[in-house]
Amino acid sequence: MESDLIRAEILAIGDELLIGQTINTNAAWLGEQLNAIGIRIGRSVVISDQRQEIVSALNEASGRAQIIIMTGGLGPTKDDITKHTLCEYFNTELQINEEALARITEFFSRRGLPMLETNRMQAALPASCEVIHNHRGTACGMWFERNGSIYISMPGVPFEMHGMMEDEVFPKLAQFFKRPVIRHRTVLTTGVGESFLADQLKEWEHMLEARNIALAYLPSPGQVKLRMSSYSEAGRDVQADFAECEQELHRLVGEHIYGYDKDTLQSVVGHMLRDDKATLSVAESCTGGTLSRFITSVPGSSDYFQGGVIAYQNEIKERILGVSPSLIETYHVMSEQVAIAMAHGARTAFHSTWAIATTGVAGPGGGTETHPVGQICIAVAGPNGAVAATLRLGKRRENNMDMAAQAGLNLLRKEILKQKADF
């Protein structure tokens, strides 16, 4: 089925990518998104902000691909030359686009900022392109067609590019190329490794193959996503196929599954809390705010999140969370006992139904023989008491903070489920 696929190539323009100052996350995001709508990335290229490089890369790509997506080089400054080079390449010239100018003017006036000539010039766009408007910034995108191929130029700022692709470009591409419909269903797991899952799911993969469903393991720190993809076939009920496969997957590894598709651990936990009219607070030591940030990244989380304490010193654990100094002395501040006391303390201070606590060594320094870097205790306190667990993670500080915060959310998820089962 691959041969049917439209080939796209990505052309990222920017010296900052070549010298390693910026990592090209745009290419990965575009690869994932285009793949999901049945467009295959054949090649992904990074070049510098130089006219000759851009022209020769465009010439090469146009011989191989039906879709060429450029990112970067659309800023207001002198080193951004993509727009001028595209004018030359498509034999057209810049003209002020009135809608773009109106948007840019509004962008600055809304923020109470002065608008300069360089900003106004961002509304000057190649006459022969279709303008793709940017609701999140001032650099417009461009859509050119030539000999049945599509050339798209996007700003390099990921947040702006994502919005423009989702709002305008993906729908336009789907309309332009008649794509077979691909359906995806992603099952989200946490707390289990990729190779362990792959081993448990050998038989299950045969079940997918029989239904012409492709499977991808998508690992990220602390999680593995299982993406099932099905190309529509006449006479097949794809949703029924997915449902059957999911049911079997639940039988095999159900305890590790926390959600589907665009869910996150924090959104899933948020739904559970809201459904129960329950509330949550946190007491964070080594995660240093990460857990709170995860929870509050969900819009509307103030419905159930009361708040938390970042207790980065023993004295704060004692004074604000009421952890007894003798408990710390007896068990060490990085112990499950202290994590549990912190969770109880948060629950009391914030009058919440549930509380999560973390304590440990995030690293890279500060480890000892008994409490090495990456050893982190998490605890959850709730209506029926508290539970705790000890994680043994790696040496990378921010990774450890993220993994521990996720593990805390997952422990809460399991406790809420257990409470429901007990009823």
Next chain:
Amino acid sequence: MESDLIRAEILAIGDELLIGQTINTNAAWLGEQLNAIGIRIGRSVVISDQRQEIVSALNEASGRAQIIIMTGGLGPTKDDITKHTLCEYFNTELQINEEALARITEFFSRRGLPMLETNRMQAALPASCEVIHNHRGTACGMWFERNGSIYISMPGVPFEMHGMMEDEVFPKLAQFFKRPVIRHRTVLTTGVGESFLADQLKEWEHMLEARNIALAYLPSPGQVKLRMSSYSEAGRDVQADFAECEQELHRLVGEHIYGYDKDTLQSVVGHMLRDDKATLSVAESCTGGTLSRFITSVPGSSDYFQGGVIAYQNEIKERILGVSPSLIETYHVMSEQVAIAMAHGARTAFHSTWAIATTGVAGPGGGTETHPVGQICIAVAGPNGAVAATLRLGKRRENNMDMAAQAGLNLLRKEILKQKADF
């Protein structure tokens, strides 16, 4: 000046990079490292694990570059075909390399793992290459020379690739090519837009040009980095050039400059606090833990960070931070007055020298006419009282949280500087 430079190209091989499952951090790392030794990355390409793609990409790159570095496709599994393709490309064949075999055998015996035939075959390497040994894994690297160009093949696992490049490849390259040195200096600004900066720095750019220094504006949310690059010329003191240009830059936009090169706002503020033996706490409402996470992402931040309160409900602001209900009623909970009261409250609760507070509407919902989405108040309290500011940001929740946290850190930075100036 660019023409003197050796041109390298990177060829990353792997479907997982094209479909966005893995982000190509190897290219960024190689770009940074090679640039530092005077080798310019002219292009960076990602292709799939297919013989034809590898051959055609090699052909194209060899017409442009003196150094071609391949990463990936050297694993023991069937889909890893780089080694076979290179045999074909360089018209040679695989033979067992005895030193590699001994290393692989030792690798498995040290870990008490069984060694399979697929592992043994990793010691089969092209007869015409120079083998680059891997002290951290089982896949060897390869070094080929043809017509004065170098072709290097490396495993894709970053940790293994880094070690092999540092131990063997960089020294060999430095010996093979006699390199001019490239020097970079990056000046970091915050709280000011790219176009505003560019407008202020028009004249200054001429000053750089006269010294043969290239300039790049590198924007990211809330920040703009100014990167100066200079290729060493006989008789020029590049450091003196940089110093002169930096001095003028400070005169023009000094208030927006917070650091250099690898600094971050949180690391700069951390250094200032440590130097002063001062401490910090936070009271976060709408940033929901983001500010704490930023501060604690710096290793060793427990030296100065006391902790904080995430006050996601009015009741918490009142009870734990001691904000008076009448103040909230009079000025609204999202006001500079309340932000200042929160900062004072955190300073008192945590006994810290300084405190930062945030309150506002992160969005996307919850805005009103008087308190729209993106309107966020930040405050800093310190030994000499408190200051506050109101930000007017966009509609995207997580972006607003990040920008407000950065603005809070920057406000603290300015207050610490002001305090020093007052002495």
